[in-house]
Amino acid sequence: MYGMVNKSVQALVTTTFGIDKWESIKRKAGVKEDVFLSNESYPDSITYGLIGAATEVLGMSADEILFAFGEFWILHTAREEYGDMLSSAGRNLPEFLEYLPMFHIRVALIFPNLKPPRFECSNRKADRITMHYFSHRPGLSVFVRGLFSGVAKLYNTPAQITQTKFKDKGDDHDEFLVYWGDAAKQ
Amino acid sequence: MTQADFMIDREQFSKLFPFHFLLDANMRVLQTGAVLARICPQFCVGQELNDHFSLFDLSSDRAKRITPELISRRQTGIFIFESATSNLSLRLQAIILRDPERYLFLGSPWVRTLKQMQLLQLVMNDFALHDSTVDLLQMTQTNDIIKRDLYQLVADRTAKLSLANAELSRVMRSKDDFLSAMSHELRTPLNAVLGLSESLAEGVYGEMNAKQAQSINTIAESGRHLLSLINDLLDLAKIGAGKMELELNNANMEDVCQASLRLVLGQAQKKNLNLTLAMNDKSVMLMADERRLKQILVNLLSNAVKFTPDGGSVTLETMWDLESESLMFSVRDTGIGITTEDLKRLFSPFTQLDSKLSRQYAGTGLGLSLVLKLAELHGGSVTVESEIGKGSCFTLRIPGKGLENAIRGGDKGAVTISEISPTKILPSNTPLVLVADDNEINLITVSDYLRANQWRVIQARDGLEAVKMARQHAPSLVLMDIQMPQMDGLDAIVHLRADNQYAKIPIIALTSCAIGGDRERCMAAGANDYLSKPVNMKQLVKIMHALLPKDETR
Numbered sequence: 248m249y250g251m252v253n254k255s256v257q258a259l260v261t262t263t264f265g266i267d268k269w270e271s272i273k274r275k276a277g278v279k280e281d282v283f284l285s286n287e288s289y290p291d292s293i294t295y296g297l298i299g300a301a302t303e304v305l306g307m308s309a310d311e312i313l314f315a316f317g318e319f320w321i322l323h324t325a326r327e328e329y330g331d332m333l334s335s336a337g338r339n340l341p342e343f344l345e346y347l348p349m350f351h352i353r354v355a356l357i358f359p360n361l362k363p364p365r366f367e368c369s370n371r372k373a374d375r376i377t378m379h380y381f382s383h384r385p386g387l388s389v390f391v392r393g394l395f396s397g398v399a400k401l402y403n404t405p406a407q408i409t410q411t412k413f414k415d416k417g418d419d420h421d422e423f424l425v426y427w428g429d430a431a432k433q
Numbered sequence: 434m435t436q437a438d439f440m441i442d443r444e445q446f447s448k449l450f451p452f453h454f455l456l457d458a459n460m461r462v463l464q465t466g467a468v469l470a471r472i473c474p475q476f477c478v479g480q481e482l483n484d485h486f487s488l489f490d491l492s493s494d495r496a497k498r499i500t501p502e503l504i505s506r507r508q509t510g511i512f513i514f515e516s517a518t519s520n521l522s523l524r525l526q527a528i529i530l531r532d533p534e535r536y537l538f539l540g541s542p543w544v545r546t547l548k549q550m551q552l553l554q555l556v557m558n559d560f561a562l563h564d565s566t567v568d569l570l571q572m573t574q575t576n577d578i579i580k581r582d583l584y585q586l587v588a589d590r591t592a593k594l595s596l597a598n599a600e601l602s603r604v605m606r607s608k609d610d611f612l613s614a615m616s617h618e619l620r621t622p623l624n625a626v627l628g629l630s631e632s633l634a635e636g637v638y639g640e641m642n643a644k645q646a647q648s649i650n651t652i653a654e655s656g657r658h659l660l661s662l663i664n665d666l667l668d669l670a671k672i673g674a675g676k677m678e679l680e681l682n683n684a685n686m687e688d689v690c691q692a693s694l695r696l697v698l699g700q701a702q703k704k705n706l707n708l709t710l711a712m713n714d715k716s717v718m719l720m721a722d723e724r725r726l727k728q729i730l731v732n733l734l735s736n737a738v739k740f741t742p743d744g745g746s747v748t749l750e751t752m753w754d755l756e757s758e759s760l761m762f763s764v765r766d767t768g769i770g771i772t773t774e775d776l777k778r779l780f781s782p783f784t785q786l787d788s789k790l791s792r793q794y795a796g797t798g799l800g801l802s803l804v805l806k807l808a809e810l811h812g813g814s815v816t817v818e819s820e821i822g823k824g825s826c827f828t829l830r831i832p833g834k835g836l837e838n839a840i841r842g843g844d845k846g847a848v849t850i851s852e853i854s855p856t857k858i859l860p861s862n863t864p865l866v867l868v869a870d871d872n873e874i875n876l877i878t879v880s881d882y883l884r885a886n887q888w889r890v891i892q893a894r895d896g897l898e899a900v901k902m903a904r905q906h907a908p909s910l911v912l913m914d915i916q917m918p919q920m921d922g923l924d925a926i927v928h929l930r931a932d933n934q935y936a937k938i939p940i941i942a943l944t945s946c947a948i949g950g951d952r953e954r955c956m957a958a959g960a961n962d963y964l965s966k967p968v969n970m971k972q973l974v975k976i977m978h979a980l981l982p983k984d985e986t987r
């Protein structure tokens with residue numbers, strides 16, 4: 248994955264737990280890089296290694312970390328670094344989600360080595376939408392739930408995100424229901 | 434309808450061209466795309482184009498009216514229409530339709546950044562998917578991020594570099610300080626090694642067998658070699674730090690040459706070399722630092738002796754070089770010679786250390802670079818010519834004129850000049866010490882130490898010279914070696930004490946013989962204090978301070 252992803256993991260760890268924890272995570276993961284360059288492509292194993300080491304060093308479960316990372320990616324990294332790109336993708340939560348299938352395709356034009364996920368929407372209603380997530384990478388569905396949660400927070404829209412299909416339980420792909428109706432406000 | 438013809442309804446057309454509009458022959462709106470209608474609601478059916486937009490023309494600042502003629506004339510070009518009421522500009526292509534006459538404009542907003550896009554209330558999805566405007570905007574945005582990333586990286590590295598640079602210059606500065614401090618530190622114990630091995634060799638601690646004597650000789654020889662290396666190192670460090678000060682005197686060159694030759698005579702005799710001095714003007718005087726000049730010549734001469742096979746010859750020749758107004762000292766040998774390639778690197782310190790040359794010329798690496806530096810400090814130069822198997826000729830040139838200009842202060846006695854920082858000149862009220870010793874190494878060692886500790890130093894090499902120098906320069910203090918040729922130290926002290934003017938001058942006797950009763954003899958002769966060699970320099974300086982009249986101590 249591109250360096251921006253690892254950089255974001257780094258930012259999440261250093262801002263919430265401090266630089267020392269990040270150094271031990273890097274050491275534990277056997278990562279030699281001093282700095283990650285946003286537009287440089289790194290092996291996925293580095294990112295997975297960092298997350299794995301973080302569970303040990305921080306004493307958190309992988310799910311906790313992945314969810315937090317999902318929210319952090321949207322609310323900090325994407326908002327701070329690619330804020331215009333993010334806010335140009337929709338004026339509100341549903342508009343944004345409907346545009347998401349196109350999003351990484353445009354990003355791919357910029358990053359030639361991108362192996363982005365694919366999103367599809369279906370069943371759009373006034374208060375909900377079903378999001379389908381396809382990826383050749385395993386184990387990231389909790390991260391995606393964190394991402395949706397982050398996007399909802401970005402638009403100040405209380406929302407419930409429920410995973411309705413699980414690839415790791417034999418489903419064809421992961422599926423999420425994003426609901427922003429009145430019941431989500433409580 | 435032919436196969437290539439197809440129908441497309443208004444909604445589909447609007448999806449493909451969300452910013453399009455269609456005008457009649459009077460430039461009135463017939464139809465607009467959905468997104469344009471949203472962001473520009475006043476521009477609706479029946480409105481006249483020129484009431485809402487004008488033509489942006491790079492070549493004039495006056496907005497142009499848009500007419501059918503103008504459109505026809507420019508129909509192959511790009512049209513930029515600027516809104517009269519908002520920041521919106523549209524980048525368009527015109528298509529002219531006939532029967533009825535219609536003007537169709539296709540395109541999208543002309544924006545440079547995603548921010549600008551947002552200000553127009555537009556999101557990415559408002560653009561047709563075939564329109565690559567959004568991709569371009571994302572690309573420029575990302576380029577900015579990449580640029581910022583790189584700037585950050587560069588700034589990061591620059592900061593690290595300048596930190597390293599500051600550290601480096603600090604290290605460089607302290608390197609010279611360290612070297613000179615270290616050299617002094619090294620010389621003190623070495624003095625003990627040399628002094629004691631000398632005493633051992635002289636049988637002070639009892640007779641030794643031949644093997645022991647030989648070993649002691651080797652120790653002393655190695656010690657002297659080490660000392661000369663340390664001295665060279667110290668000198669190089671001093672020069673590097675701009676702290677080397679020449680003591681320029683009007684010096685007799687024959688004396689200098691003779692003295693230099695004397696120092697390599699033993700070496701030369703061992704190898705049965707023919708050592709000659711050829712001067713075309715024996716009375717020639719030169720403004721130079723005598724001690725440094727000797728150092729240069731001894732260095733060149735001992736190299737020549739070292740690399741000349743048994744039975745060969747080494748010549749020191751002097752003559753005026755009128756062209757450069759300098760005195761040339763040529764040291765010629767019949768030695769092994771140096772290859773052209775090695776000649777180039779001969780004078781650079783350390784660089785030759787791992788070459789074949791350095792192994793061959795072991796121990797000369799520092800010497801020659803010091804020779805060159807010292808010559809340059811005099812405003813002179815060193816050149817070398819050589820032929821493999823035939824020998825080498827090193828030529829030192831010291832300017833005979835012009836150098837006087839460099840002298841600051843009066844013309845009496847020793848004048849200290851500083852090549853680099855004039856503030857380093859020792860004020861003439863710093864105490865002047867006369868050091869009398871026939872042992873060149875001791876003389877240099879003690880003098881160097883004292884100079885480094887801010888004393889002015891004059892030197893004598895025997896008792897007679899000591900008395901003469903004392904009368905001439907009226908030093909504040911005298912360090913007197915006891916065993917000296919011509920007149921020994923005890924006699925010299927007696928001579929000085931006999932003269933009313935020098936009856937009170939503090940004299941410290943130094944002797945390498947730790948024989949009982951030595952002290953009494955020195956004190957009886959008139960010395961104020963007594964130290965046996967090897968001398969502890971710190972102790973010596975302490976005693977010197979104690980003996981100086983109060984107004985002269987610093």
Ligand code: HEM
Nearest residue numbers: 248249325329332333361362363364382384387391394395
């Ligand atoms: C400006 C915003 C965004 C940028 C620049 C961006 C860029 C990227 C990049 C560079 C990767 C790594 C893929 C690779 O290097 O091969 C990635 C992965 C991913 N992105 Fe985004 N992204 C953005 C927003 C989002 C949003 C809003 C979502 C979903 C709500 C999302 C979902 C994902 C997921 C799930 C992955 C993991 C890779 C996978 O599943 O295969 N991204 N993105």
